[in-house]
Amino acid sequence: MYLVVEQLLNGLQFGLLLFLLAAGLTLVFGIMDFVNLAHGSLYMMGAYFAATFVAKTDSFVLGTLLALGATLLLGIVLEYVALRHLYGRDHLDQVLATFGLILFFNDAVRLIWGPAGLALPLPAWLTVPVQIIPGVYYPAYRLTIIVVALAVAAMLYLVVMRTRVGMLIRAGASNREMIGALGINIKLLFTLVFGLGAALAGLAGLMQAPILTVQIGMGENILILAFVIIVIGGIGSIRGAFMAALFVGIIDTMGRAFLPDLLRKVLSGAAASTAAPALSSMLIYLLMAIILVLRPEGLFPAAKR
Amino acid sequence: MKPKLNASNAVAALMCAALILLPVYSAATGNIFILTLFTRIVIFALAAASLNLIMGYGGMMSFGHAAYLGIGGYAVGILAAEGIGSGFIQWPVALVVSALFALLIGSLSLRTRGVYFIMITLAFAQMAYYVASALSRYGGDDGLTVYKRSDFAGLINLSDRTQFYYLCLGCLFGGLYLIWRIVNSRFGLVVQGVRSNEQRMQAIGFHANRYRLVCFVISGTICGLAGALLANNTDFVSPAVMYWTRSGDLMVMVILGGMGSLFGPVIGAIVYLLLEELLSQFTEFSGLILGPVLLLIVLFARGGIMGLLGRMSRG
Numbered sequence: 027m028y029l030v031v032e033q034l035l036n037g038l039q040f041g042l043l044l045f046l047l048a049a050g051l052t053l054v055f056g057i058m059d060f061v062n063l064a065h066g067s068l069y070m071m072g073a074y075f076a077a078t079f080v081a082k083t084d085s086f087v088l089g090t091l092l093a094l095g096a097t098l099l100l101g102i103v104l105e106y107v108a109l110r111h112l113y114g115r116d117h118l119d120q121v122l123a124t125f126g127l128i129l130f131f132n133d134a135v136r137l138i139w140g141p142a143g144l145a146l147p148l149p150a151w152l153t154v155p156v157q158i159i160p161g162v163y164y165p166a167y168r169l170t171i172i173v174v175a176l177a178v179a180a181m182l183y184l185v186v187m188r189t190r191v192g193m194l195i196r197a198g199a200s201n202r203e204m205i206g207a208l209g210i211n212i213k214l215l216f217t218l219v220f221g222l223g224a225a226l227a228g229l230a231g232l233m234q235a236p237i238l239t240v241q242i243g244m245g246e247n248i249l250i251l252a253f254v255i256i257v258i259g260g261i262g263s264i265r266g267a268f269m270a271a272l273f274v275g276i277i278d279t280m281g282r283a284f285l286p287d288l289l290r291k292v293l294s295g296a297a298a299s300t301a302a303p304a305l306s307s308m309l310i311y312l313l314m315a316i317i318l319v320l321r322p323e324g325l326f327p328a329a330k331r
Numbered sequence: 332m333k334p335k336l337n338a339s340n341a342v343a344a345l346m347c348a349a350l351i352l353l354p355v356y357s358a359a360t361g362n363i364f365i366l367t368l369f370t371r372i373v374i375f376a377l378a379a380a381s382l383n384l385i386m387g388y389g390g391m392m393s394f395g396h397a398a399y400l401g402i403g404g405y406a407v408g409i410l411a412a413e414g415i416g417s418g419f420i421q422w423p424v425a426l427v428v429s430a431l432f433a434l435l436i437g438s439l440s441l442r443t444r445g446v447y448f449i450m451i452t453l454a455f456a457q458m459a460y461y462v463a464s465a466l467s468r469y470g471g472d473d474g475l476t477v478y479k480r481s482d483f484a485g486l487i488n489l490s491d492r493t494q495f496y497y498l499c500l501g502c503l504f505g506g507l508y509l510i511w512r513i514v515n516s517r518f519g520l521v522v523q524g525v526r527s528n529e530q531r532m533q534a535i536g537f538h539a540n541r542y543r544l545v546c547f548v549i550s551g552t553i554c555g556l557a558g559a560l561l562a563n564n565t566d567f568v569s570p571a572v573m574y575w576t577r578s579g580d581l582m583v584m585v586i587l588g589g590m591g592s593l594f595g596p597v598i599g600a601i602v603y604l605l606l607e608e609l610l611s612q613f614t615e616f617s618g619l620i621l622g623p624v625l626l627l628i629v630l631f632a633r634g635g636i637m638g639l640l641g642r643m644s645r646g
Contacts, residue, residue, distance in 0.1 A: 055446075061446065063579075108626055108630075111630055112629065112630070115629075117392070117445075117446060117449070118386075118392060118582070118586055118590070119586070119629045119633075120629075121394075121449075121579075121582065122582065122583055122586045122587070122625055122628075122629050123625060123626045123629040123630070125579045125582075125583060125625065126583075126621070126622040126623065126624070126625025126626045126629075127622055127626065128576075128622070129617075129618035129621050129622035129625070130618055130619060130621075130622025130623060130626075131622075132618055133616040133617065133618030133619045133622070134616075134618075134619060136615075136616060137616050137619065246575075246576065250453065250457065250575060253450055253453070254450070254454065257446075257447060257450045257451075261446065299467075300465055300466075300467055300468075301465070303461075303464075303465050304461050304462050304464065304465030307461040307464070307465075308457075308458045308461045308462070311454040311455070311457050311458045311461075312458065314450070314451070314454045315439060315451055315454050315455060315458075318440075318442070318443050318447055318450070318451045318454075319439050319442055322442050322443040322444070322447060323447065324447075
């Protein structure tokens with residue numbers, strides 16, 4: 027029972043992290059109609075920046091804040107130098123260009139930080155287990171991730187639904203040309219949205235960093251998960267991304283935790299131990315395939331253009 | 332269709348001649364490395380050409396094409412591991428399994444369009460990747476060594492570098508010929524019509540999705556052949572062949588060379604893999620140059636290399 031609670035929380039935490047990544051992706055996709063494969067690289071850069079700045083400043087909070095700023099800046103520079111010329115181009119062109127960026131970032135990281143992974147050690151106050159319900163302890167750091175991610179999600183909701191910038195973002199998602207025609211500085215808006223997406227990806231990367239090692243290619247696996255999420259949730263829909271991210275995070279975590287035991291009850295030991303890892307890794311993709319076959323535009327399609 | 336003499340056709344003809352004469356050059360100079368490098372390139376050119384059939388002519392952006400490379404490869408590898416070394420069994424099995432996989436994922440994926448199609452094909456390829464990683468009997472994550480290349484009863488010796496190269500080249504030319512015939516047939520015209528305007532084709536009475544599906548299966552089967560060749564070339568097959576970045580590589584080759592032109596993917600494969608090889612000799616950080624080059628090509632050379640040549644010959 028305790029195990030189930032713990033794994034549910036792990037799933038929630040993973041799902042929220044995925045949401046941070048997917049939110050930026052779906053905003054950029056929904057508003058600029060831009061497929062950004064390099065989003066995973068921004069996630070990786072966030073983690074590397076954090077590992078560096080935390081080591082330099084000797085302060086976890088200060089270091090991560092600096093890393094967040096650095097990723098934001100990197101995103102804005104990237105958009106300004108290269109990516110803004112690709113809006114309105116074919117999706118395939120965008121895939122090719124941002125695939126090139128992945129190659130670039132991976133080798134740039136290898137050149138600067140070397141091929142070995144880095145570790146981002148946690149400060150002592152974040153490593154203590156916290157008793158959440160009597161008898162159930164949960165790592166403080168993972169709780170922090172949940173709290174921070176929920177706060178960011180709430181803030182994102184408020185910004186998008188309650189502010190003028192958010193209004194423009196939503197308007198941009200439903201009709202790009204029209205808000206340009208109404209005299210809104212659409213280029214600035216796009217740069218801003220891209221920077222916001224980059225910062226969110228960086229935040230996801232730096233929060234994940236202490237749990238996993240910081241290494242080259244860490245963004246590639248999770249990028250595909252983020253794409254799965256925005257496709258399940260319906261492209262351009264933040265609400266859809268939120269629901270789908272939690273869904274994917276919890277199903278993925280629970281599948282990995284409990285599927286092997288469940289299979290062992292049905293299949294023979296050897297067959298189960300072969301099938302379980304494959305099935306639990308495939309679960310998410312299977313889910314997406316089923317959803318797309320039944321609902322070809324995702325669960326929560328954004329309003330029609 | 333009479334071929335016209337222009338820059339792109341001239342380049343294609345020169346390229347074919349160079350590919351045919353390459354073993355002669357290799358034997359004359361004793362440069363074995365270039366022959367092994369180009370064997371790999373020719374195999375990937377075949378895979379890229381098969382992707383071009385659905386992407387360039389059919390408008391189906393498959394982001395999971397590397398799955399067939401793996402399926403073709405694993406068909407050869409698994410049969411070899413089970414003691415069935417005959418190519419007359421291995422290769423047909425590779426083709427049939429690839430075709431069946433393409434039929435299965437095609438019939439599900441073709442319900443979606445656009446970006447959703449890109450993502451669902453990707454999802455299926457990732458599933459194939461995880462299945463292969465879990466095949467602990469056949470090496471799992473570490474991959475499977477193919478100790479003996481396919482045996483064609485003395486007809487052709489795959490362990491001989493030159494013979495194997497010509498076999499790969501023969502498969503490439505055969506594949507290109509097949510694609511050329513398909514594209515210019517009634518069937519191919521319908522597929523291209525569906526790419527331009529699906530609703531209109533439906534309205535004149537074509538079952539758009541059936542044509543698409545057949546095209547998708549043919550493409551997957553050709554790529555399965557490339558997979559069988561690849562497993563023989565590297566004497567090894569591993570799940571990494573199916574990872575999504577591999578599918579990305581294939582897409583890059585097609586777009587780089589020129590989507591929807593017969594020889595575009597071949598040129599794309601040659602340029603991409605040569606560039607990767609050359610850069611890796613200068614620096615271990617080849618991506619630092621290759622990445623921005625891709626970006627620049629997208630920004631300034633629309634339609635890939637073939638598109639560039641086409642514009643040149645039109646003046």
